[in-house]
Amino acid sequence: MRWSGVAQNNCYAIWSRAEPSRVSTPLASSPKGGPGGGLQIQFSEVEKRYGMRLALRGVSLAIAAGECVALVGHNGSGKTTLLKIAAQLTRPSRGRIAFDLGENPISLEEVKSRVGMVGHHTLLYEELTAEENLIFFAKLFGLENPAEKARQALQPVGLAGRATDLVRTFSRGMRQRLSIARALLASPGLLLLDEAGTGLDPEGQHWLGATIQRLRDSGCTILMSTHGRNETQGAVTRAIRLAGGKITHDSGATGNPREILVMAAVRESGEEGAS
Amino acid sequence: MTLARASGVILAKELRTEFRSRELLGTTVVFVLIVIVLFSFTFNPTSSESRRFGPGLLWLAFLFAGSLMLQSSFLREQTNDTLAALRLAPIDPFSILAGKMAANFLFLLLVEVILLPVFAVLYNVAILPVLGQLLLVLALGTIGLAATGTVFSAVAAQARLRELLLPLLLLPVLAPVLIASTEATIGVLRDPPELSMVWLTFLACFDVVFLTAAWMVGEYLLEE
Amino acid sequence: MGTEAQSETSSRAVISAPSVLAVFLLLAAASYGALIWAPTENTMGLVQRIFYFHVSSAWTGFVSFILVFVGSVAYLRTRALKWDWLSVASAEVGVAFFTIVLVTGPIWAKPVWGIWWTWDARLTSSFLLWVLFVSYLVLRTLVDEPERRALVSAVFGIFAALDIPLVYFSIWWFRTQHPQPVIGDGGSLDARMGWVLLLCWAATLGVMTVLIRLRYRLEALRAEVDAYRMEASRNA
Numbered sequence: 001m002r003w004s005g006v007a008q009n010n011c012y013a014i015w016s017r018a019e020p021s022r023v024s025t026p027l028a029s030s031p032k033g034g035p036g037g038g039l040q041i042q043f044s045e046v047e048k049r050y051g052m053r054l055a056l057r058g059v060s061l062a063i064a065a066g067e068c069v070a071l072v073g074h075n076g077s078g079k080t081t082l083l084k085i086a087a088q089l090t091r092p093s094r095g096r097i098a099f100d101l102g103e104n105p106i107s108l109e110e111v112k113s114r115v116g117m118v119g120h121h122t123l124l125y126e127e128l129t130a131e132e133n134l135i136f137f138a139k140l141f142g143l144e145n146p147a148e149k150a151r152q153a154l155q156p157v158g159l160a161g162r163a164t165d166l167v168r169t170f171s172r173g174m175r176q177r178l179s180i181a182r183a184l185l186a187s188p189g190l191l192l193l194d195e196a197g198t199g200l201d202p203e204g205q206h207w208l209g210a211t212i213q214r215l216r217d218s219g220c221t222i223l224m225s226t227h228g229r230n231e232t233q234g235a236v237t238r239a240i241r242l243a244g245g246k247i248t249h250d251s252g253a254t255g256n257p258r259e260i261l262v263m264a265a266v267r268e269s270g271e272e273g274a275s
Numbered sequence: 276m277t278l279a280r281a282s283g284v285i286l287a288k289e290l291r292t293e294f295r296s297r298e299l300l301g302t303t304v305v306f307v308l309i310v311i312v313l314f315s316f317t318f319n320p321t322s323s324e325s326r327r328f329g330p331g332l333l334w335l336a337f338l339f340a341g342s343l344m345l346q347s348s349f350l351r352e353q354t355n356d357t358l359a360a361l362r363l364a365p366i367d368p369f370s371i372l373a374g375k376m377a378a379n380f381l382f383l384l385l386v387e388v389i390l391l392p393v394f395a396v397l398y399n400v401a402i403l404p405v406l407g408q409l410l411l412v413l414a415l416g417t418i419g420l421a422a423t424g425t426v427f428s429a430v431a432a433q434a435r436l437r438e439l440l441l442p443l444l445l446l447p448v449l450a451p452v453l454i455a456s457t458e459a460t461i462g463v464l465r466d467p468p469e470l471s472m473v474w475l476t477f478l479a480c481f482d483v484v485f486l487t488a489a490w491m492v493g494e495y496l497l498e499e
Numbered sequence: 500m501g502t503e504a505q506s507e508t509s510s511r512a513v514i515s516a517p518s519v520l521a522v523f524l525l526l527a528a529a530s531y532g533a534l535i536w537a538p539t540e541n542t543m544g545l546v547q548r549i550f551y552f553h554v555s556s557a558w559t560g561f562v563s564f565i566l567v568f569v570g571s572v573a574y575l576r577t578r579a580l581k582w583d584w585l586s587v588a589s590a591e592v593g594v595a596f597f598t599i600v601l602v603t604g605p606i607w608a609k610p611v612w613g614i615w616w617t618w619d620a621r622l623t624s625s626f627l628l629w630v631l632f633v634s635y636l637v638l639r640t641l642v643d644e645p646e647r648r649a650l651v652s653a654v655f656g657i658f659a660a661l662d663i664p665l666v667y668f669s670i671w672w673f674r675t676q677h678p679q680p681v682i683g684d685g686g687s688l689d690a691r692m693g694w695v696l697l698l699c700w701a702a703t704l705g706v707m708t709v710l711i712r713l714r715y716r717l718e719a720l721r722a723e724v725d726a727y728r729m730e731a732s733r734n735a
Contacts, residue, residue, distance in 0.1 A: 051644040052729060089359055090499040112365035121356035123363075127292045139284045140364035142276045182360075423658065430651050434641040444638060444655060447631040448662050451669040458673065473672060481665055488661055492575055492654050 037101060038065035038221040039114060039190040041086060045095035048081050048245075055081040057245040058095070063223065064253055065102075065189075068216045068235050071225040072264035073242035079225035080120065082242070083192045086223060087117045101189065113141055116183035117192040122175045123182065124167050130154060130178055131163040134185060141186040153181045156211070172199040180208065184215075191215060193224035209234050227264075236261065278373065281366040285374025292351070293382065303344045303386050308393060310336040315397055325398040330460035333394055334453055338420065341383055342442040345424035348375050349432040358497070368494035372425060376489070380421035387413050400464055408463045408470050415478040416456035419485060423448055426489045429496040452481060514712055522705035529702035532695040546610045551692075553603040555700040556596045557625055559707050561663070563593030564632060566711070568660030571653035580722060583649035586656055587639065588714035590632050592707055597629040620674040624667050631659045631666075645725070 041063045048056040056078045063069055071079045084090045085097055088108060099111045117123075124133050131150050138146035154160045157177040167175060176199040183191065193212075197205050213235040216222060222235075239257030241249040241264060251257040293299055314332040318324055352358035361371050391409070395402040402409055427444045431437040459474040533551040570586030573579075604622045605615045616622070638655055642648040 049729075051646075052725070052732070054729075054732065084499070087363060089362055109365060112363065115363065117363055119356065119359060121359070123357055123360035124355055125288070125292065125357055126354060127295055128288070132291070136284065136288050137360065137364065140276070140281060140361070140366055142365065426654070426658070430638070430655055433647060433651055434638060436641055440638065440641060443634050447627060447634055448658060450627050451662065451665040454669045454673050458676070477665075477669060477672070484661055484665070485658065488658055492657055495575060495650055496654055498650070 037114070037189045038067075038219045039106070039111065040065045040100040040221070041190070041223075042098045042100075043082075043085070043095070044098070046082075046085060046092045046097060047094040048078075048085065048090065049093040054245055056085075056092075059245070059247060060095075061240070061247065061250075062253075063221060063238075065100075065221055066216065066219045067253065068212065068222040068237045069224070070236045070239045070257060070261060071223065071242060072227075072239060072260060073225075077242040078245040079242055080194055081245075083117070083119075083194050083223060083225060086190070087115055087192050088112060099190075111190075113186060114189040115192065116186060116188035116190070117194070118176075118179050118183045118196040119194050122167075122179045124175060124178060126168040127166065129164050129166055130159055130170070133167060133178065134182060137182055138185055143186060149185060153185050156207075157181045173201055173204055176200055177204060180211075184211075189220055191220055191222045191224075193222070195225055195227060197226070239264075276366050278367045278370050281364075281370035282373035282377065285361070285371060286377045289375060289378035290381070293378070299344060299347055300382060300385065303340050303382075304389055306343065307336045307340045307386060307390050310339060311390065311394055311397060321399075325400055326461065326464050329394065329398045329400060330464065331453075331457045334416070334456050334460070336390075337383070337387055337417075338446060338449060338453060339442070340386065341420045341424055342445045344382065344386075345379055345421075345428045345445075346431070346438060346441055348379060348425055348428045350428075350437075353432070359499075362497060368497050369490055371497060372429070372489060372493045376422050376425045376486075379425050380417055383417050383421055384414065387417065402464075405463050405468045408468065409460065411470075412456060412459045412463060412475070412478075415475060415482060416452055416459075418482045419452045419478065420449060422482065422485050422489055426485075426493050426496070429493070433496070452478065455481070514709060519709060522702070522709055525698075525702040525705050529695070529699040532698050537692050537695040538689050546607055549603050549607050551696055551699040552703070553600055553607060554621075554696060555703040556599040556603070557621060558700055559703040560593045560596035560600065560625070560628065562704065563589045563596060563707060563711070564628065564660055564663060567593065567632070567635070567656050571656035571660070574649055574653045575657075578646075580645065580649060581719070583645075583652065584715050584718035584722070585711075586649075586652060587636075587718060588711045590635050590656070591714055592710045594629060594632050594636065595710070596703070596707065597625050597632075600625040601629060618674075618679055620667075620671045623674075624670045627666050627670070628663060631662065635659055645722070 041061075043059050043061040046056055046059045047054070059078070059082065071082065073079055081090070085092055088097075088111070099106050099108070101114075125136070128136065131147075131154070134150035134153055135146045138149045143149050151160070151163070154163050157180060159174060159178060159181070162170070162174065167178065170178065176196070180196060183193075191212075197208055200208060212222060212224075216235045216237070236257050238253060238255070239249070239251045239260035240247055241260050249260050249263075251260050311333065314336070318328055349358070352361070358371075362368065388410075391402060391413075394400065424441075424445055427448075428441055430444065431441040434440055455474045455477045459471050459478070462469045462471045462474070529551075533548050537548065537551070539545065539547075566589035567586050570582045570584075570589060574582035574586065601622070604617075604625075608617050609615055635652065635655055639648055639652050642651055
């Protein structure tokens with residue numbers, strides 16, 4: 001019986017976590033600036049493995065402050081995984097992610113207080129009221145006057161009248177709106193949206209599009225995954241297409257995202273027609 | 276946000292959620308009651324026999340109830356993926372565990388305190404004169420149960436067969452707590468009552484060791 | 500691809516023939532010592548000789564579980580899967596040794612005391628440790644993804660290992676309060692018996708090392724197969 005040193009080293013190389021994600025100094029080429037405290041993100045050779053499945057393969061990406069990036073691609077292309085890594089919900093199996101605020105790098109802990117996320121699930125407690133949910137999260141984010149902030153957050157989403165009702169009684173659209181309000185509570189410098197438009201009626205979609213526009217204008221960096229054409233794409237400044245965990249198209253920081261968005265929409269409707 | 280404050284906020288949330296529905300508390304109380312009654316059928320509850328067997332059966336009932344009740348600690352956070360919401364917040368991940376441990380401790384202690392008089396009546400044991408000492412033993416034992424149980428419910432939440440897995444993991448690890456708490460309770464119920472410093476110190480040691488271990492490695496269980 | 504692959508092949512076998520031979524000889528010597536060379540005990544006769552294996556297996560099982568603790572802590576710090584391989588190998592071997600303890604106990608007790616089981620401190624603690632690490636192994640079968648399994652097992656392994664001294668103490672103190680017949684006691688310990696016991700312990704430690712290394716290699720091979728499959732899917 002021979003002990004296979006080659007295989008063992010292969011194992012270690014492939015299986016061992018290569019580097020934990022940590023703060024890095026920004027690369028020279030990345031554009032800086034942007035008003036209002038939007039965050040910059042840098043993905044360097046990010047890979048994410050779930051057991052045998054590779055969700056992301058060697059993704060390198062630099063997103064400047066204030067950009068509004070649309071991620072397009074099929075289900076399973078890695079969009080949600082990329083967003084989760086940006087939210088620090090999961091650590092990359094390899095590679096790193098780094099954030100900057102203005103000229104300076106910013107620690108991963110500090111980043112958390114400036115990130116708002118709307119995920120696949122609503123991230124809300126069914127047994128608490130809308131107000132209680134928001135107050136709870138406001139407290140966890142260390143906000144002053146959590147009760148006041150919660151009340152203010154309910155106004156724009158049209159839920160001020162339902163503040164004292166249990167989330168359990170809400171419709172799908174109302175939950176989605178509350179979920180978005182939750183993400184916006186702490187005035188984030190980075191907003192991550194994972195198909196935030198689902199469940200919203202046309203009026204809600206319109207409102208979401210306007211909100212995204214407003215946030216972009218105030219300098220917030222926005223990273224959103226989107227399926228096909230919808231109201232929320234008006235503010236997009238950059239489009240990136242993912243397939244099989246890799247970036248296949250990137251309109252770039254200064255390019256025109258329309259082509260990629262149109263291509264994605266056509267593909268979506270084409271598949272829907274064919275199936 | 277400090278660890279203590281974040282844990283406090285989470286504890287408040289847990290308490291509010293539970294007291295709104297009270298279903299978990301109510302169900303647990305009924306379950307322990309059933310176990311206590313069934314146990315009483317297995318021997319003749321004369322005063323001396325009760326004092327010998329009663330405490331052990333009482334603690335067994337608490338352990339079983341605990342391992343069933345602690346399930347929901349993390350299962351609840353899987354609805355709507357609220358665990359992700361907690362992890363998104365700029366708080367020490369251990370505060371999530373700490374808040375839940377504190378909540379579970381309070382719930383379990385409440386169940387035990389509710390059932391203590393029932394136990395006293397059914398088994399003809401006088402608890403009023405030694406109530407303070409009894410509560411001390413209950414508290415120390417329950418800290419161990421809640422701390423370990425909360426961590427293991429986070430472990431079981433990631434595996435299959437979690438309803439069966441949690442008792443499987445928890446009960447062997449808590450065997451020392453069972454021994455110590457039972458012996459301490461027997462001592463307190465003796466005539467004259469004696470408070471065993473050895474067993475109480477032991478329980479305190481158990482609590483410290485496992486709380487420290489939970490603090491050091493518990494947060495890894497919340498990773499994705 | 501194969502950029503991580505290296506050109507040299509290590510020729511170090513996981514278990515060399517000489518070391519296996521050494522362990523085998525040690526075991527043979529220990530058996531001879533226990534069964535023939537050591538003096539027959541006065542009160543209990545031949546059956547007492549099982550005590551050497553009973554006690555050494557308990558001590559060796561204990562060492563195995565310390566290794567589980569070491570592997571678990573090392574995994575959490577380095578996230579290198581090889582530590583998880585060490586943990587599972589040590590846990591399985593530890594369970595095997597404690598099974599020996601649980602089987603030899605009654606074999607000893609029945610002729611001497613007339614009862615199959617005595618709740619003596621060593622036997623009870625061994626039983627509890629056995630249950631504890633069987634739970635560890637059951638936990639592992641219920642988690643599929645390798646890294647999640649390693650993480651979850653490491654945390655439970657640490658808790659289980661920290662429980663060991665607490666288990667021993669609580670059962671020992673309980674026993675001193677409520678005495679019961681003890682296995683392995685009730686006789687004098689001759690100087691020769693002491694030597695044989697140490698020899699037996701050395702032999703069982705040797706067997707433990709061999710078994711753990713074999714099991715470790717099995718786990719490594721499985722991971723290697725998975726890794727190659729991973730490479731293939733990456734290049735696909």
